[in-house]
Amino acid sequence: MRSMTTALALGFALYFAARAIWWTEQPAVPLLLVAAIVLYLAAVLTAVLASSADGVRMPMGAAVLALISSAVVPTLASLALEREMRGAPFATWYIGAVGLLAVVCIVRRHAVCGWVALGALIVSASAYMGIVDAFTLGLVGSITWVVVAQLLVIFWERAVRDTEKLADAQQAVSAWHATQVVRQRERRVRAQRALAIAGPVLTRTVASHGHLNEQEKLEARLAEGTMRDELRGGILLNDAVRQAISDARRHGAVVTVFDEGGLEGTDDARLDEIRDELASVVASARSNRVIIRAGRDDQVAVTVVGRAAGGAHDDDAVDLWHEIRRTRE
Template sequence: MRSLTTALALGFAVYFAARAIWWIVQPTAPWLMVAAIALYLAATLTAVLAGASDSVRMPLVPALLALFTSIAVPILVSVSLAPPVRSAPFATWYIGATGLLAVVCIVRRRPLFGWATLTVLTISACFYMGVGRAFTLGLVGSITWVVVAQLLVIFWHRAVRDTERLADIQRAVSAWHATQLVRQRERRVRAQRALAIAGPVLTRTVAANGALTEHEKLEARISEGTLRDELRGPSLMSDAVRQAITDARLRGTRVTVFDEGGLDGLDESRLNEIRDELASVLADARSNRVIIRAGRDDVVAVTVVGRAAGGSHDDDAVDLWHEIRRVAE
């Protein structure tokens, strides 16, 4: 699109320059006409190409050159011709040419310079040709070009803004959809794990009409605790941690797990290290009750507290305290 608009602008610029050279009446000062053509071509080439590879917005110096050209070219052309010839077809080339220069300024995000260029052109053409002739011989077309260019830039900007907004919404929807898929997958995995844990116990319970042996009751309590662990602390769980908690419960230890987001933001390798360390701590724990808590803390990721029942008033005494830091020491 940018290449097409650049080619169109340069093509029209060459057309207006060729129209200016094809004079049918000898100018009184030909060198002024040639100077006007050269200045116009230089200003147009600079306005179209300067900084175009880096940004759509035209640099300030080419914009100033375009404004200066809109002042100088009508003067040079008009002075180089006798008053009766100033309304000849070849003599009015600067009206369309300067209008094109104003369009380039607007398209390249310099609207103030574009409208200033058009204003200067209108004043110059009316002064040298008269108001009626100026509007009849091309000024209306130049004004129309500039207005249409300004409207197109406004609409284009809105379209780009709406497109970016729609793209952001689409990305947010895609991210939300991906999150939902992940959560569904996690819920499915948890449901399968819950069925694998509780299914056999429930099956035996139903088959035995609730009359379970002591060993089966112990398995049921362990299964219940395992299900609570999966719900309360899924990010803490690994095969080694699950096995260590199960072994602790078989020894008669009451294990409670709380996950309050202490592992959020950690990479998978550090999570595996924390889980391995937690499994090792639980394997050595001999407390009556063990509390595992992953609290929100900038330093400590997981705290393991072991309490042993003792004392005449059944007060709990802490006999295990272990902290696993978020960052490995």
């Protein structure tokens, strides 16, 4: 797209320069006309071909040269001809040429320079040819070019912004979809694990018509707690944590696990360290009730609270308080 527009601009620039050279009557001062052509070609080639950091916006030096040319070229071209010759077909070349220069400025994101160049062209052409003749001999076309170029740039930038927003939305949807797939997979794994744990207990319960001995009742309570852990424990659990919780329950403790998303975004290495520390804390706990919570705190990833069986006040009943930091200290 850029190569095509560059070639088109250069083609029009050469056309206007050739039209200026192809005079049908001898200019009064040919050197002024030649100087106007050379200055115009230098300005338009610089404006079209000069590169910048972002690849689209024209360098400021090229924009300044374009502004100077838009003011000087009409003057040189007009002064090179007698007054009665300024309306000749070859003499009006600068109207389209400077209009093209203004269009290049706008397309290369120097809209102010483009409109100033157009204003300079209108003033110069009106001064040397008369405002009616100037509009009749091509000024309307140059103004139309500039207006259309400005509208196209506005619509193009809006389309680019909309495309970027759409791409961001698509990425967000893809990320959300991937997250949902992972969560569904995790739920299936937890459901399968829960069925594997509860299946034998349910089978025995049905077979014995609900008459269970003390050991079977203990296994049923353990299975119930394990199922709750799988549903509410999230990524807090690994084999070591599950074993520590199971051992604590076998010793009579009531263990509750809550994963409120506190470990989301934690890297795998640190997550393994947190789980290992949690397993060690639970294994060494001697509290009657243990509460494990992974909250959304910026500093603390997991909090383990142990409560004793008695105590006159709630504060007195807390005999274990352990915080696992989100990052390694």
